[in-house]
Amino acid sequence: MQQEEDSQKDVRIGILALQGAFAEHQIMLRKVTSKRKIVIVLVRTQDELETCDALIIPGGESTTIALLARLAGLLEPLRDFSKKKPIWGTCAGAILLASGVENAKKGGQELLHGMSITIERNGWGSQVESFEAPLEVEGLREPERPFHGIFIRAPVVISTNTSPTDPPIVVISRISASLLPTSQTVVPLDEDDTDPRDPRTVVALRQGQHLLTTFHPELTKDNRFHEYFVTECVLPSVPP
Numbered sequence: 001m002q003q004e005e006d007s008q009k010d011v012r013i014g015i016l017a018l019q020g021a022f023a024e025h026q027i028m029l030r031k032v033t034s035k036r037k038i039v040i041v042l043v044r045t046q047d048e049l050e051t052c053d054a055l056i057i058p059g060g061e062s063t064t065i066a067l068l069a070r071l072a073g074l075l076e077p078l079r080d081f082s083k084k085k086p087i088w089g090t091c092a093g094a095i096l097l098a099s100g101v102e103n104a105k106k107g108g109q110e111l112l113h114g115m116s117i118t119i120e121r122n123g124w125g126s127q128v129e130s131f132e133a134p135l136e137v138e139g140l141r142e143p144e145r146p147f148h149g150i151f152i153r154a155p156v157v158i159s160t161n162t163s164p165t166d167p168p169i170v171v172i173s174r175i176s177a178s179l180l181p182t183s184q185t186v187v188p189l190d191e192d193d194t195d196p197r198d199p200r201t202v203v204a205l206r207q208g209q210h211l212l213t214t215f216h217p218e219l220t221k222d223n224r225f226h227e228y229f230v231t232e233c234v235l236p237s238v239p240p
Helices: 002-007 022-030 046-050 062-071 075-082 092-097 224-237
Strands: 011-016 038-043 054-057 087-090 100-102 117-120 131-135 147-151 156-160 169-174 202-207 210-213
Touching: 011 022, 011 224, 022 038, 022 054, 022 224, 038 046, 046 075, 054 092, 054 224, 062 075, 062 092, 087 092, 092 210, 156 202, 210 224
Parallel strands: 011 038, 011 054, 054 087, 087 210, 100 117
Antiparallel strands: 117 156, 131 147, 169 202, 202 210
8 A cells, every 4th residue: 555655646736926925825835644645846837836746825915916927928828727627716817717707906816717606806994904714614624614715806706607518616615704804895786795695605616626715825824725635626626
């Protein structure tokens, strides 16, 4: 059994390292215990991306990350990568993974179209309206222990837009509608804004092998989300 495990190839997880909290993701990934060795790749070029089995796009400034990706010749390779391999987008990374965006900067926002959602940039408000909240997350180790969600100029999921050929979207964490900030600009879906069908309350979801969080797990000391990405999204997609 030990020889069989040793013969399995390393799993290479890239972190897009153009701007944002990529170093924090690197620190958290190093804490993940896995049955296969994890090699972390800081991705700044197409060649580095092509060596990876999965990718994390960190929080930061989504427009800046997209611009730097274009200048580095990475936008189209990232779009191709999203069609084949797992990506986890956090905050700004969540915006880039979306298929539609609202409240984009003048000139628009380049997207990877990796997940069938529309998202609002800075939907939770400005920097001073950042907040923290305990989250119940389906599928994490020790699910009874809340995950500490850190929301910094966080985007808000506006809608899901799946077609019959798309993988289903699975919501894995919601925030209470009572915590939606007063600055939230999205028009309520109905008079009852506590309706669990309200997409604005969704803060973590999966679609196929992709993972999206509108908050920053990498800014906590809790590595369970990184463990979840490795175990549930990456390892099932990487052959021995």
